[in-house]
Amino acid sequence: MTAVTDKFAAASIALTLLGLSTCTALAQKRYDTGATDTEIKVGNIMPYSGPASAYGVIGKTEEAYFRMVNDRGGINGRKINFVTYDDGYSPPKAVEQVRKLVESDEVLLVFNPLGTPSNTAIQKYLNSKKIPQLFVATGATKWNDPKHFPWTMGWQPSYQSEAQIYAKWLMKEKPDAKVAILYQNDDFGKDYVKGTKDGFGAKASSIIMEESYEVSEPSIDSHIVKIKAANPDVLLIYTTPKFGAQTIKKTGELGWKPLQIMTNVSASVGSVMQPAGFDNAQGVISAAYAKDATDPQWAKDSGMMKWSEFIDKYMPGADKTDSGHVYGYGAAQTLAKVLEMCGDDLTRANVMKQAASLKEFTPDTLLPGVKINTGPADFAPISSLQLMKFQGEKWELFGDIINGDVATE
Template identity: 35%
Template sequence: MRSMARRGLAIATTLALLAGSAACGADEGSSRGPVPGVTDTEIVVGTHMPLTGPASAGYSKIAPATKAYFDYVNANGGVHGRKISYKIMDDGYNPANTQQVVRQLVLQDKVFAILNGLGTPTHTGVLDFLHSNRVPDLFVASGSRSWDQPDRYPATFGFNPDYTVEGKILANHVKTALPGKKVCFLGQDDDFGRDSLAGVEKVLGADAVVARQTYVTSNTNVAPQIGAFKAAGCEIVMLATVPGFTALSVGTAARLGFSPQWLVSNVGADHPTLARQLGDAAGLLDGMIGVNYLPMQNDTTDPWIQLFTKVNSEHNGDAPFDGNTVYGMAVGYLFVQVLLAAGPDLTRESLVEAVRKGGYQGPGVAPLRFSTTDHSGYGGGRLSRISGGVQSYFGPTYETDEEDGPVNEYSAPPVAPPANGVPTA
């Protein structure tokens, strides 16, 4: 009898353990138990951002702009009756700090998702941690192709056009409008620079780039790199640089008596940010060509700029308005769209499935490409030029892939925002 009792106790204990395991599994996004970061009245999400450090110029404004848009949505009733709370953690653009703050957001703050974590070298270091903890990792603020790995990282999605796509678009302009000129390339010494260079070489060919240089954000002296370009007789310099290093490159070139045609990744091409960095020397930016995929920050006739300017005034302390403000609010708008699509019975699984569903339209001039097989985000962009201190679009919007496909014109017009500025399900 005692033997049977012991067996009965063992079976009961095993069942209890299995029930406990099921409860733990439910905590990761099943409707059978509590969902991290979600209550009947609130959705808590988090991010890592360079509020300080070498990439803080301009980028420190992104998350406050996203939060301002969430505050605007909250003031208009929230999403399915829930208010969005946004926890913003400063990582100083330091990968070691990123790992620390993301662990805090996930393990201590129990956020529902990580939204728009910024930086190629920083976010790369937390991909496996977020994947193993089954945390949705949405709209990474970087164009690295690392985010577009649906099989390896099924809950990670990009936002920016990937750097190879924009490298191809910039190179296509060189090929068609500036043929025969000596091309040089300066890129950040990570996937940002490498992926961008890959796009340039796919269009122009490796032999067309006569000099290649890299930089690291811990060293603000780019005179050796710019000096090498001058010595090589470069007529065009293509930059895969964060804003601080775009400004450093332009300022250093002027000091060395070197004045090439600059073509710059969207990452480092926002004119208001660069002008603040260069101060009285901001005129050096005239003629710079960039690529962008969101409404131009100074286009007051654009309905999205009108909406975001209103939100900035009402919920962001009327902070100086630039491309980073537009970017942050565009991310917020997309996240609200996805939350609505995920439905009122919100889980991590339903959120990820809502992104995979795709079909989203918003402020972007290029298409969003989310699907079960594509996690890359925006798929193209439009060229801009700075003239007389004003940054403006010119020419058509282009789209392309990260492989060897052509650079094609994209003709679908952008959609207008809803009347009240808040998307509907």
């Protein structure tokens, strides 16, 4: 071999080694606290006790979903370690539990924390720590504010969007109706009231009464009696499940039959309509973005068949009429998609970047035509709904899919 050839060979080897080192550098795994080669630690708070305990089934479903993911090999080879705590639907308790998740458990992110009051209490803390508060389980409009809170993102349609849809439908179908609003006296209820007034616009005078209740009240029967005395044609029920069931049951006991419109978050057949009494619930209107497991039209739907198989295997004996199981599955499937998109870059910044890059994603449980889309300036993944009416022992969809985007500042 000549000297010139030797030089070429040496140069070739050097370039090969340089290329390999560059590839290695590019392929390097990147982790923040809560992620390793083998594990992704996900934190969650949920009201397993207290006035909103009906929602606890959501956390149990998410825990089961990640068990299924782990049984199938995890996400990009990493198992999900799902750490979930009870906050009792209490903001001070929520702060305490989230601090524990971050500072003691050292989770990568806080996923699907439930409740407007609880999430309001933890939002500034998580954003100051630059920890994702991802796919928040409440429809308050303020979760779509990437400019001021870049570490917080919602999941379900906003309450204001939903309320606007009800108001617009009423103006078209019952233009002369007198409307009363029953609402929870916190950000959750007030968001619905604002959306309703925005939807009515110049016709907001149709609202003849606004009656609020406190979440600490054991019963709201006295509020229903007071509203009935005002004799409205329409009752907007902006409540959490326990109080939604009480409202429908009490109107039935009073023999009072206004048109009742119920929040989507309290539309569960198993935890609201059944306890209220199916006879009392006839004709109640709500809106949906997810499939209803009690609706026979989804019996052969591929997505709901997967959901049903999951429930049978991982939550045997669970009440399939409880919509919390559908919600938890869809939210968990969305997080699994984001973590899959993260690849080996499991930094908190990349988790948020990927969460803001979802395009036409369709979890198994969403209605046909409802898709998840996000962007750097759009932290509202789902913004479409379809109206439905309670008939017999189930909800029946009607009308078209309606987009209810609410502008953010």
